[in-house]
Amino acid sequence: MKYIKISVIAILAMTMVNCKETKKNAADSSSEGLDKSVNQMETRSPEMTEDGMGESLTIMMNAKNNSKMKGEITFTQEEDEVVMKAEFTGLEEGTHAIHLHENADCSSEDGKSAGGHWNPVDERHGKWGDEKGYHKGDIGNFEADADGNATVDFSTDQWCIGCGDDAMNIVGRSVIVHQGTDDFTSQPSGDAGSRVGCAGITK
Numbered sequence: 001m002k003y004i005k006i007s008v009i010a011i012l013a014m015t016m017v018n019c020k021e022t023k024k025n026a027a028d029s030s031s032e033g034l035d036k037s038v039n040q041m042e043t044r045s046p047e048m049t050e051d052g053m054g055e056s057l058t059i060m061m062n063a064k065n066n067s068k069m070k071g072e073i074t075f076t077q078e079e080d081e082v083v084m085k086a087e088f089t090g091l092e093e094g095t096h097a098i099h100l101h102e103n104a105d106c107s108s109e110d111g112k113s114a115g116g117h118w119n120p121v122d123e124r125h126g127k128w129g130d131e132k133g134y135h136k137g138d139i140g141n142f143e144a145d146a147d148g149n150a151t152v153d154f155s156t157d158q159w160c161i162g163c164g165d166d167a168m169n170i171v172g173r174s175v176i177v178h179q180g181t182d183d184f185t186s187q188p189s190g191d192a193g194s195r196v197g198c199a200g201i202t203k
């Protein structure tokens with residue numbers, strides 16, 4: 001296998017001829033290094049091909065608990081990442097928690113119809129990326145300025161938009177903004193106070 005030495009180029013090349021190479025490789029299977037490269041591509045390829053690459057969803061916040069908050073959130077699938085961009089107005093100045101919650105149901109006045117934090121892999125509540133665990137909805141905190149405006153930019157390869165994996169698919173969940181701050185410690189939800197905004201993530 002000549003191209004083991006230039007494996008980086010080989011990986012790039014195989015994104016274009018992945019299927020062909022996989023078959024060829026299964027037939028002669030003489031190169032471990034190449035097998036690994038092919039396997040990496042295979043584990044990534046389902047979400048990149050079938051599951052809504054480039055797909056984008058924009059949802060609007062509903063004010064809860066008599067708040068004045070408004071806002072718009074866009075989720076975009078970009079290769080293996082979901083990029084979230086949010087713009088909020090009408091908040092109280094200061095730090096607010098933002099999470100994905102279980103249900104795309106914002107019908108109740110207190111926002112509790114959205115359920116608890118989205119936690120598909122049964123971990124403890126925490127700061128995103130904490131080795132002790134965190135919910136797949138634990139986005140964290142953001143700051144609203146003196147005029148009550150805020151933007152939130154977040155992206156992760158642990159979400160997808162409409163793929164078949166329930167541990168990743170954010171469709172059917174909701175975005176909740178809280179009055180208070182997530183302390184990243186209190187269980188099960190960071191003691192972030194009442195829910196001032198809710199948006200169901202639906203297509």
Ligand SMILES: [Cu+2]
Binds near residue numbers: 101178189
């Ligand atoms: Cu929350």
Ligand SMILES: [Zn+2]
Binds near residue numbers: 134
């Ligand atoms: Zn949580």
